[in-house]
Amino acid sequence: MGWTRKVLRVNLTTGTCVAEPLNMEWAQDYLGCRGLATKYFTTEVDPKVDPLSPANKMLMVTGPLTGTMASTGGRYSVVTKGPLTGAIACSNSGGYFGAEMKFAGWDMIIFEGKSPKPVYLYVENDRAELLDAAGLWGKSCWDTEETIKASHQDPQIRVCSIGLAGENQVLFACIINDLHRAAGRSGVGAVMGSKNLKAVAIRGTKGFGGIRDFPAFLEVTNQKKKILADNAVTGQGLPKYGTQVLMNVINEMGALPTRNHRDVQFDQASKIGGEAMHEKRPTDGKAQLVTNAACFACTIACGRISKIDQTHFTVTNNPKYWGATGGLEYEAAWALGAANGVGDLEALHYANMLCNEQGMDPITFGTTVGAAMELYELGLLTKEQIGEEAPFGSTKAMAHFAEITARGEGFGKELALGSKRLCAKYGRPDLSMSVKGQEFPAYDGRAIQGMGLAYATSNRGACHLRGYTVASEVLGIPVKTDPHVTEGKAELVKAFQDATGVFDSAGICIFTSFAWGLADVQPQIAAACEGDWSMEKLALMGERIWNMEKQFNLAAGLGKKDDDLPPRLKTEACKTGPAKGLVSGLDKMLPEYYQIRGWNEDGVPKRETLERLGL
Amino acid sequence: MKITLKLHANLMDRLPPGTKGHAVVLDVDDGTCVGDVLAQYDLPPKIAKLVLVNGHYVAPEARAAAPLHDGDHLAVWPPVAGG
Amino acid sequence: MMKSLYLDPQKCTGCLQCEMACAYEHTGAFNPAQSRIKIFNFEHEGRMVPYTCTQCAEAWCLLACPVEAITMDAATGAKVVHDGTCVGCKVCTIACPFGTVNYVAETGKVQKCDLCGGDPECVKACPTGAITYVDADWTGLDRMRAWAGRANSAVL
Numbered sequence: 001m002g003w004t005r006k007v008l009r010v011n012l013t014t015g016t017c018v019a020e021p022l023n024m025e026w027a028q029d030y031l032g033c034r035g036l037a038t039k040y041f042t043t044e045v046d047p048k049v050d051p052l053s054p055a056n057k058m059l060m061v062t063g064p065l066t067g068t069m070a071s072t073g074g075r076y077s078v079v080t081k082g083p084l085t086g087a088i089a090c091s092n093s094g095g096y097f098g099a100e101m102k103f104a105g106w107d108m109i110i111f112e113g114k115s116p117k118p119v120y121l122y123v124e125n126d127r128a129e130l131l132d133a134a135g136l137w138g139k140s141c142w143d144t145e146e147t148i149k150a151s152h153q154d155p156q157i158r159v160c161s162i163g164l165a166g167e168n169q170v171l172f173a174c175i176i177n178d179l180h181r182a183a184g185r186s187g188v189g190a191v192m193g194s195k196n197l198k199a200v201a202i203r204g205t206k207g208f209g210g211i212r213d214f215p216a217f218l219e220v221t222n223q224k225k226k227i228l229a230d231n232a233v234t235g236q237g238l239p240k241y242g243t244q245v246l247m248n249v250i251n252e253m254g255a256l257p258t259r260n261h262r263d264v265q266f267d268q269a270s271k272i273g274g275e276a277m278h279e280k281r282p283t284d285g286k287a288q289l290v291t292n293a294a295c296f297a298c299t300i301a302c303g304r305i306s307k308i309d310q311t312h313f314t315v316t317n318n319p320k321y322w323g324a325t326g327g328l329e330y331e332a333a334w335a336l337g338a339a340n341g342v343g344d345l346e347a348l349h350y351a352n353m354l355c356n357e358q359g360m361d362p363i364t365f366g367t368t369v370g371a372a373m374e375l376y377e378l379g380l381l382t383k384e385q386i387g388e389e390a391p392f393g394s395t396k397a398m399a400h401f402a403e404i405t406a407r408g409e410g411f412g413k414e415l416a417l418g419s420k421r422l423c424a425k426y427g428r429p430d431l432s433m434s435v436k437g438q439e440f441p442a443y444d445g446r447a448i449q450g451m452g453l454a455y456a457t458s459n460r461g462a463c464h465l466r467g468y469t470v471a472s473e474v475l476g477i478p479v480k481t482d483p484h485v486t487e488g489k490a491e492l493v494k495a496f497q498d499a500t501g502v503f504d505s506a507g508i509c510i511f512t513s514f515a516w517g518l519a520d521v522q523p524q525i526a527a528a529c530e531g532d533w534s535m536e537k538l539a540l541m542g543e544r545i546w547n548m549e550k551q552f553n554l555a556a557g558l559g560k561k562d563d564d565l566p567p568r569l570k571t572e573a574c575k576t577g578p579a580k581g582l583v584s585g586l587d588k589m590l591p592e593y594y595q596i597r598g599w600n601e602d603g604v605p606k607r608e609t610l611e612r613l614g615l
Numbered sequence: 616m617k618i619t620l621k622l623h624a625n626l627m628d629r630l631p632p633g634t635k636g637h638a639v640v641l642d643v644d645d646g647t648c649v650g651d652v653l654a655q656y657d658l659p660p661k662i663a664k665l666v667l668v669n670g671h672y673v674a675p676e677a678r679a680a681a682p683l684h685d686g687d688h689l690a691v692w693p694p695v696a697g698g
Numbered sequence: 699m700m701k702s703l704y705l706d707p708q709k710c711t712g713c714l715q716c717e718m719a720c721a722y723e724h725t726g727a728f729n730p731a732q733s734r735i736k737i738f739n740f741e742h743e744g745r746m747v748p749y750t751c752t753q754c755a756e757a758w759c760l761l762a763c764p765v766e767a768i769t770m771d772a773a774t775g776a777k778v779v780h781d782g783t784c785v786g787c788k789v790c791t792i793a794c795p796f797g798t799v800n801y802v803a804e805t806g807k808v809q810k811c812d813l814c815g816g817d818p819e820c821v822k823a824c825p826t827g828a829i830t831y832v833d834a835d836w837t838g839l840d841r842m843r844a845w846a847g848r849a850n851s852a853v854l
Contacts, residue, residue, distance in 0.1 A: 067728055068718075068728050069715060069718050069719065069722070069728060069823070071825075096714075099714075099730075103728075103729060103730070103731065156731075179741065204731070205729070205731035205732075206729070206731075207721060207725070207727040207728055207729020207730075207731060207732060208727060208728045208729070209726060209727030209728070209729075211728075214722075214726075225825065229825065231694070232661075232664070232693060232694035233694045233695060233696045234696075236625070236693070236694075237624060237625075237693060237694055237695045237696065238696065238697075239711075240624070240625060241624050241625075241695070242697075243696075243697030243698045244697070245623070245624050245692075245695045245697060246695065246696075246697035248621075248623050248690075248692075249623070249665065249692055249695060252621075252667050252670050252688075252690045253667060253670045253671075253672070254670050270636060270637075274624070275623060275624065275627065275636075275637060290744035291708075291744050291745075292711060293711055293712055293746070294711035294712050294713035295713070296713065296714055297713060297714065297715060297718070298711075298713050299713060299715065299825035301711035301713065301825075301826070303711075305744040306744075307744065323741070323742030323743070324741065324742055324743055324744030324745075325741070325742075329697075329698065330697045330698060331698060464698065465698065468698070471696065474665075475664075475665065475694075475695065475696055476664065476665070477696065480672070480674065482672075483672075510698070511696070511698065514696040577670050578667075578669065578670035578671045
């Protein structure tokens, strides 16, 4: 109960698809999604594997609450070794694809090897086969989904796919599902492309009836839905403004990384935030935002659906981009905009569309552009090399880069490396605003000290989702802490990281954590799943998952030196705003963090910690 | 003294119609506190979840006695979050 | 009082909780593939639209059925399929102009919205009020009110 108990193992080298039973012992220790797939992955794959080689595996996985009436019960994760980072990669996505996998009767799909020629996996309940993707290779994610549905004559198929970025193994290529949802970071799309796997198409008509106690489950999930509805963030703020409401908040408090982290405030922030998406444009009298949207089972509905200004230079001659489509989130608007000094909201939406269309992580793409712009301004990259002028603030350059990077055209081939390799190539590795090769998201680690620690210690490279202490340090959820101090941050970061592991393994969306605590998730899991799912067990599980990921990274060759921040964050103080004069206090926080994690001073989990966690 | 009041997200509706963006410049008496301005616009802590003066956080219990100075930016948000 | 489902696309977010609730009520599992109400995503227009049986007064499906397997529930006005009588000929699915009665290959019967006997589950499951169960004689009331609001302000 809680799982379908079936795993599909797809060997792309031999072209076989075989069903196997789910390891229920592991399901009891790791639940689903991130935890469960990471257990399988770290057991089966050599940590030293080349991420883009056939020996790497890619797991697509659901959680017990995926495909149920629990609010936000629609998530799935992709677990692999990330080509961008050389570390464990776990990318989570919403939309409808994950639920469909569950309805077809599968908890997880494991991809091994490499297909000799492009294929896509077609799953229809128990039936699974690899089909020729010659007619799909070269198509965008959007065209791929459309073509698959048309060729199978079934509009109800759900699809995840890679676009040109994944095919060209752009190191930050992502996997797009349902047109504008993504397993976004660490280059999971490049792994899929390296396996010649173009898409996964699923049709599930079995449904999911494996709930331990239906009446109890429906009662508790209804109670928890009410909490989401009554909470001002999940019930009003997120549906109306989306995550983009944060642009002005983070700018006001001087934590908005601007122009490759040279600054922490952007004078055009209000032009590219959530409120701006509601403003009527002078050209057509319409707002960019059309409406909000939900993922499967989600009662929050934070998704943006937007329409570009048809007269904008990027699309005047391109009607295919005029329709409504997935709109800007905070991270994308920041990375494409403030990180590059670009304040043109329509241009940001255009670039974001291209990221969805061809499957690229807008965070890494946008910030890589920022690194390129700094290299350009320093004269280390020339107009001849790039093909155009690319100073900070150049809307044209940013938009053009979005067009050429997925395709691997011209300078796009270099941008496709991500900022770490790009900056190293041009002699300034210190200018890559990243940790373990993955670029920072939209909160400056100097102005929000806990996030600096969270970035340095995140197992998948710089990431805001692994331990979103912004909730506490900025928003006061659950309680307010001071973003400018280092005291207490080690404990705060560990608490967020461990709790997040539970949310990430259940099949629900992390945004429920703005209104729910672990105590709200636990009874929903307990009603759905067989086994004893107490708060203690879940709390321990979160910590176990974190340590399991850390062990993999250590064996992959990442150590204390990689739990670090770029020099800019440690030595160049914030120039303006409330955090003026601050640098990251990582050197104060990291030793304490290692200590409370039960790790030695090199960040290696001690034996007693591993034993306590059953690792 | 003059202060700039910025009301964000759905709090923008409380600004005078025709306000550009979400900021108004207010003329207030010397010694006016954050709490006084919030009360004027009917912004109790439940609604005004995040209050920043020049980007610095002002806790709900501190608002009544937090003085404003000439040129200050008082920014207010309802409960918000993101990713 | 007769009630009918009122579907408001403007409020629909595409969460599909209604599809799960409907399927659970009728089959005991979370299974949108067995839902009698379906959500349609008009992607390029940015609209999500719920649709289901409108419980026609002179129902094509009822009239077309050769074995009288579809009858009207007098209490709710719903046109209900009796599985025991239905032979799976699918003539009703051809007769319905709206496509809201469909065959179920697994059972050999057809399925359609039956208003859950007067307490529709989709209504209870919808988080945004895009599906409501209102006086069947006044489904246009909200729209009238919206336009009445304009008339009122014009006078002032």
